[in-house]
């Protein structure tokens with residue numbers, strides 16, 4: 001399988017390392033190598049139809065901050081249409097105004113008959129139905145496990161292993177930064193501002209933390225889960241949303257007196273779509289601390305199923321993209337076998 005990587009930041013480099021390190025698995029399980037035939041970032045392009053050396057890409061990025069020797073493509077659409085590759089790994093920055101760059105990349109690749117796996121929330125939180133229908137029309141995969149909760153495999157788990165279940169509702173903590181802040185406020189008696197500054201110093205929160213603390217990031221992820229698991233047709237602005245800016249030390253203390261903690265919880269079912277701070281009994285799975293993400297699904301046969309994992313990070317997000325890449329390889333293998341059977 002030949003892959004093209006759009007974006008070569010934290011996640012782009014993480015998936016490049018995973019592809020480099022998992023070649024033995026690809027060959028052993030599917031009898032083929034996975035080659036990176038192209039990669040581009042904001043200012044450069046590397047392209048070689050016979051395959052690029054992952055270490056060379058990583059070293060060049062580290063030493064020059066450019067992934068390729070060539071200039072960035074001035075016509076990206078043409079590049080995505082005319083280059084020979086099977087799978088686009090779309091890992092450019094999230095844009096929640098109109099899906100931005102990621103939306104254009106994904107749409108072009110799908111329309112050109114290429115599979116796409118992405119960690120980019122924007123296009124899916126805004127244009128889920130349009131993109132999944134485009135993928136279906138072109139008989140290609142659009143996979144997005146990495147867009148919700150890094151290494152918390154809730155989408156593929158619910159759509160594949162739990163295919164026979166009626167998933168009644170899902171509740172979860174979808175933003176590690178907010179969870180860290182609320183956890184630190186409770187454990188150390190910190191003010192919201194102090195805990196936020198600590199999260200920024202540790203690199204968990206951006207300099208402009210709005211996206212996290214106002215619940216926008218959680219709302220984007222919840223909208224993706226609503227569409228993917230509950231077959232709804234929503235965008236992130238349909239999510240009823242309250243962030244954690246207004247949480248005071250007094251509210252945390254009051255909750256503790258009732259043996260409860262405050263957590264930013266996303267809730268989705270067929271008729272609910274909301275992100276808001278909630279009181280959670282101490283010791284309940286959703287009272288989890290630190291930067292972890294968690295999703296708890298209520299299903300008709302299996303009852304409660306809970307998934308916990310690291311919501312972000314280079315390796316963690318690469319793990320989710322890799323699971324999508326492997327699912328596509330598996331499906332391609334099944335299609336080849338079916339074709340062989342029909343010819344014999």
Ligand SMILES: NC(=O)c1ccc[n+]([C@@H]2O[C@H](COP(=O)([O-])OP(=O)(O)OC[C@H]3O[C@@H](n4cnc5c(N)ncnc54)[C@H](OP(=O)(O)O)[C@@H]3O)[C@@H](O)[C@H]2O)c1
Nearest residue numbers: 007008009010011041042043091092093094119120312313
């Ligand atoms: N980091 C995580 O843990 C994580 C977890 C889950 C999901 N995500 C999502 O995954 C995506 C990537 O995240 P990241 O952390 O890897 O971001 P990042 O480190 O900021 O990397 C973004 C990459 O996109 C490139 N880029 C920016 N503008 C571009 C343009 N006009 N054309 C081509 N490339 C362009 C950047 O190029 P330069 O390098 O030249 O600036 C950079 O290589 C985002 O949508 C993010 O929300 C991230």
